[in-house]
Amino acid sequence: MENSQVNYDTLIPNNVGLSEDRRVLKALEKWHPGYIDWWKNMGPNGFQESQVYLRTAVGVEKNGWAQFGYVKMPEYRWGVLLAPQVENRTISFGNHKGEAAWQEVPGEYRAILRRLIVIQGDTEPASVEQQRYLGQTAPSLYDMRNLFQVNVEEGRHLWAMVYLLQKYFAADGREEANMLLQRRSGDIDKPRMLGTFNEETPDWLSFFMFTFFTDRDGKMQLESLAQSGFDPLSRTTRFMLMEEAHHMFVGETGVGRVIQRTCEAMNEAGITDPYDIDRIRALGVIDLPTLQKKANLHYSLSLDLFGSEISTNAANAYSAGIKGRYNEEKIDDDHLLHNDSYPVLKMVDGKIVTVQENALTALNMRLRDDYIADASKGVGRWNKIIQKAGVEFELVLPHTAFHREIGEFGNTFCSPEGELISEDTFQERRNDWLPSSDDGAFIQSLMHPVTAPGEYAGWIAPPRIGIDQQPGDFEYVQLDEASA
């Protein structure tokens, strides 16, 4: 297939025939220095001269698309890679169902497509910015490498979105591409577009939780964009999903290893009560109730990313054939949804009830439900670790209405169990349900860098297997003088 080979001759590795597309190549080359500046200023703080054992995409076929090797991050080959074109692909949902997928942007959907791409694109550099100081407190070289892998791939995802903007949206697209480099996570004047992406990622536990919960929202969004009738967007996001799987892995195994270490330490010390927090913390590990609070926080913030339960924009994007549902093609219905309904949790007369709503406008709710199911599986695997260690504790996802800012439950106060309560009660119990500043300070107190190959901080277990099958003492990051 013509597009499956990646061309490394140009400054920008790609499988989209950039060397023949002078206009877009020029635009991207013009954008490139700004991107490198952004990476140097806003990417990982320090470590820019270190050799990092990273994977780089060299193809787009499912098997053997990546190649591992040492590279200095600023020299990483960020490329423009689209999943192979499916021949005769047709649009599988909405008003254009059955029509050939678009290879160009249809004029009437230009604005809505651009908005979706810009919002998606904005989250990619945002998380790199949020995580830029974490390298300095990495619990191991293995984790440090994983962080940087996530970071460079978020950077590549930015490239992917910028390519679409530059290629298909002319002057407006160029302007938006530049804006993506100008906004900064947490900046008062130029914040990132979505609230969650302006919060700090202050410690490694937050990073793992973020990659598990928040990147999973990203995954769900990519999954629905992968259905898009706009073929270049679909192909781009399909390839991004291959990389995104690693990010989920980093989050899930990161938290899992923290859990495992905590349970081991409890067992070693003969502590059976998971709520014996002071004694557990004295062991230098993070107690399970605090992990539950962290999960409560990151989960609820991530639910907000799905937007309002009932959304006209989501309905429009679906009908237009621009953004589908998770696993759209596997769903057995008419893929039009004109007459279907979908159960939505709502506040009615002060109670949380399930209401049947028009399925088209309830698409955000549906995607959120798919997300919850997906996240629950990971939480189940965490609980297996706890069970296996013989500790009596179960991590649970809080109720959808708990600690929400956006949508139906934005103005309500609710316990993790789903009981509606007063604001006063919520504030009283807040520290039982969400990380307190003391919890944060405790976690922070554990954040000391461990940089010897094969060694791990005392609060996290080593991984079961190394990256790219490397041995346990593999030097994933070769620290240079300046950053060591």
Added chain:
Amino acid sequence: MIDFQTHPSQYKHWRLEFNTEIANLIMDVSPENGIFDGYELKLNSYDLGVDIELYDALQRIRFEHPEVRAVILKSGKENVFCAGANIRMLAGATHSHKVGFCKFTNETRNSIEQASNDSGIKFLAAITGACAGGGYELALACDHLVLIDDGSSSVSLPEVPLLAVLPGTGGLTRLTDKRKVRRDRADIFCSTEEGLRGEKAVEWRLIDETIPRSKFEDHVQAAAKELATQSDRPTESQGIALSKLSKTAFKDNEAIGFNYSTVTLRVEPKVGTATIQIIGPDTPPPDTAEEIAAQGDQFWPLRAARELDDVLLHLRTNEETIGVIVFESQGDLAQVAAYDDLMETFAENWLVREIVLNWSRVLKRIDLTSRSLVALISPGSCFCGTLAEIVFACDRSYMAEGEFEELAFPEATLQLTNSNFGRHTMSNGISRLETRFLGEPDSLTKARESINTPLDAESSESIGLVSAIFDDIDWEEEIRLFVEGRVSFSADVMTAMEANLRFAGPETMETRIFGRLTAWQNWVFQRPNAVGEAGALQRYGSGQKPQFDNGRV
């Protein structure tokens, strides 16, 4: 029944904060408190209920807070300034409600501009978050538009691409007439759903400036202070409280209505008329500005104007099938004249100025009421000066000639004062008499010469001030015939004919809003592309694409 009276303590959607010369007018719409059922007022979108509160807030800033020189209009919500009129409300509303709603919102936005031009209350729109459609139209009514520069907040008029209707609350007109945006740029802006932001929006004159978040608050305060320096409002005056109108409902065999202190409304559904009777002042006017202030909202001219306004709004909104409004008055003509003189003597006083401006607005509201309007100048009536403006606002005016045997009232007379010669202009920028006599300059001169003299029916007719005069033999019969004839016509064509005949003379931004923009919008509001089952308004929010008939009309 929709009640137009409210009070800041009852607001559901707005907050007013007063900080000496600067007031904050904060839009924070409560989603669940729509005036009708069936929609939620999300994203600071508005319906008639929200606008009724805005109207009330503006009245209170005028009368209760003379110290206010600049108003900062802002949003109480984090990510949205105002999303405009609520689409689901519009989609669910009857055609007449949509039209009435738009008219009221237009009048309220015009009154913001009147406050700036004539009352010295300057308005600054501090735009944070999305400012779309009616939200931007509201901002356009302000003197100075500051948009936060945060990379996402924008101004837009998405009606055309999104809803297949016009930005009908003055949006199109204010772009080209007030802000003088080039027509091609206005065309681009109005057909681009997401609107504009940043320097481009400034360059296109859509906004006045865009300021980064970190400096925004300080800048808005400074800009408001600067605007305040353009104001001539008093610094040390006390405002007067606007209390709830005294209003009691009544019902008898033929009619329902309200008795106010100085106005009565009598609606006779069988006949198809609503009779508004204004009762003149029962005490002579006070002598000083201090006494006027002391009387406050009980001062007859203010009381009468507020009551009349309430009646008009009630009729427009709650009595949609009543096609003919009959204006009558009763009282001492000389007394009304004395009040008019007083208003002229103290024209410089802030409160008197506000009362006069309030009358101007009420009179314009009459001009813009799409019912057949007729004034009956009968024995004992007191159409003098300001009240005579009502006569000139009507489509027809009939005057009783001579004394009526069975009535104890004095012979009907009509009297002009200075207030009929420019104090109260119509939307076209000139007085009602000037408009009336565009083709008869002599009549205007004669009218001016008659100032301060009670005119009997014959004189009034000879100057051309009334449509016809009838003596007591013919009076009742002629009036009955007129009303019955009028009611038998098509309501649509009456509305259309009257709107065309009422506003001769120069075009202004206001006449273009109420004429061209409104007429086209009302046409669009009737068309299947907007309101048909597969039209954009009905399909909006369903996720289904509207279907358009692309035949050009």
